Amino acid sequence: MRRLLLIFLAAASLLAQSAKAPVYWLLWFDTEDFIEASSNDASMRLAQELERMRVPATFKIVGEKARYLEREQRQDVIRAIARYHDVGYHTENHSIPPTGAVYQEELGLLDGAAEFERREGAGLRDLQRIFGVNASCYGQPGSSWGPQANIALRKMGIPVYLDEGRQVGYNEQPFWYGGLLYVFNLRQYMIRVSLDEEADLAKAKERFRQGFEKLRATGGVMHTVYHPTEFVSKDFWDAVNFSRGANPDPKQWKSQPLRNKESSEKAYRLFFELVKYVRDTEGVQVVTARQLPQLFAHPLRSITPEAARDHLRRQLGGADGHSAADLLLAALGMTPQYVDGPDARVTTTWKQAGIPRWLWERSRKDVIDYIQFHHRLPAWAWLGNDKLSLPDFAATLAGDSGSGEVMVRSGKLAEESRISTEPCKHFDWLIHPQGFCAPKILEMARLQAWTLKPAQLR
Numbered sequence: 001m002r003r004l005l006l007i008f009l010a011a012a013s014l015l016a017q018s019a020k021a022p023v024y025w026l027l028w029f030d031t032e033d034f035i036e037a038s039s040n041d042a043s044m045r046l047a048q049e050l051e052r053m054r055v056p057a058t059f060k061i062v063g064e065k066a067r068y069l070e071r072e073q074r075q076d077v078i079r080a081i082a083r084y085h086d087v088g089y090h091t092e093n094h095s096i097p098p099t100g101a102v103y104q105e106e107l108g109l110l111d112g113a114a115e116f117e118r119r120e121g122a123g124l125r126d127l128q129r130i131f132g133v134n135a136s137c138y139g140q141p142g143s144s145w146g147p148q149a150n151i152a153l154r155k156m157g158i159p160v161y162l163d164e165g166r167q168v169g170y171n172e173q174p175f176w177y178g179g180l181l182y183v184f185n186l187r188q189y190m191i192r193v194s195l196d197e198e199a200d201l202a203k204a205k206e207r208f209r210q211g212f213e214k215l216r217a218t219g220g221v222m223h224t225v226y227h228p229t230e231f232v233s234k235d236f237w238d239a240v241n242f243s244r245g246a247n248p249d250p251k252q253w254k255s256q257p258l259r260n261k262e263s264s265e266k267a268y269r270l271f272f273e274l275v276k277y278v279r280d281t282e283g284v285q286v287v288t289a290r291q292l293p294q295l296f297a298h299p300l301r302s303i304t305p306e307a308a309r310d311h312l313r314r315q316l317g318g319a320d321g322h323s324a325a326d327l328l329l330a331a332l333g334m335t336p337q338y339v340d341g342p343d344a345r346v347t348t349t350w351k352q353a354g355i356p357r358w359l360w361e362r363s364r365k366d367v368i369d370y371i372q373f374h375h376r377l378p379a380w381a382w383l384g385n386d387k388l389s390l391p392d393f394a395a396t397l398a399g400d401s402g403s404g405e406v407m408v409r410s411g412k413l414a415e416e417s418r419i420s421t422e423p424c425k426h427f428d429w430l431i432h433p434q435g436f437c438a439p440k441i442l443e444m445a446r447l448q449a450w451t452l453k454p455a456q457l458r
């Protein structure tokens, strides 16, 4: 009887647990300091201690940092990370100019993607060679973000974008963008504890608790980011060398001011206290970037052309877990597939209110052919020598009655509102040149908002 009761209680508790969705928590480290040697010891201590605590983390490693570990013969550090933790990528050179946003601001979508691949590819290959795994994710240094990277990252076999930033977001939870799974712009769900202020520990636990409770009903993702170098430094390694675009001769690179032993121990203690608190919160599941794609439903689902047109008629944008691009492809009768957003914005030059049906049909077929050929939405549809901008084309397609002349409708993509309108503030990073702003990157990001949609947990 007693045994039966125990079985019953165990089953009831399992049911109660499964009734609530898990809140996934990612702990990640931007591992980037290739100047100060004690940052390597910090990486090792974090990796070892977290393994003892059974908390796998994601180390996003800079290419030059991986080579630095190799040069310093720190196989112990490499092993401590690789045997238990996940490895992601964090650029070839981090803060050595020009950084990502600086060179991507000068380039378009495709040449920007190619340049990202050229500049950042070598570090990724070194990381693979030194750590023996493919990087599970990528994240930019500072706020040096650009949407062109998405195309390159897909080509480089990296399916996840993991970082914080303000350039793009979706309700402070993960989303699909540029064909990648983004854990980005989580804001209130990004939790850190100050490594210096004792009093912040209780507050950080409370911040975590509040975020956790908000997500508890539906499930969701929270994350925490540190840099191993923070545990040994008083200032950032790159701040003392590369501030405001500075580019000193490597022979002149200097170490940052370091913490003393006491300050360093305090930093570790406050951090591990927070980690313990999160780990022991019932309903939290610790995950790494490598597990993320399995946690979310497949981004492509089929939808009928009629339903897609209905959505697009109500609002030119995504709906019901589909991106605007997904809906446009469905409305065109195409099979579900990922395609990039357009590489330019144009104004419609077609002046008449209606389009003869034969010309519209030719234009529609040409758009389908363009998408199949380029795996990208066209910036416009041709009507003879005239253009119908992509938003106007999509609105016209959605509103077409199917007979007689096709009435032209104008459209504006709703998801553009989810892209930052702060080209200076949201690229303000100590390492960028003074006054750096990236309006062209944000415009490109808006064009890629055709691909934006929330990521849905399985």
Ligand SMILES: [Zn+2]
Residues within 6 Å of the ligand: 030, 032, 090, 094, 140, 141, 142
């Ligand atoms: Zn970094």
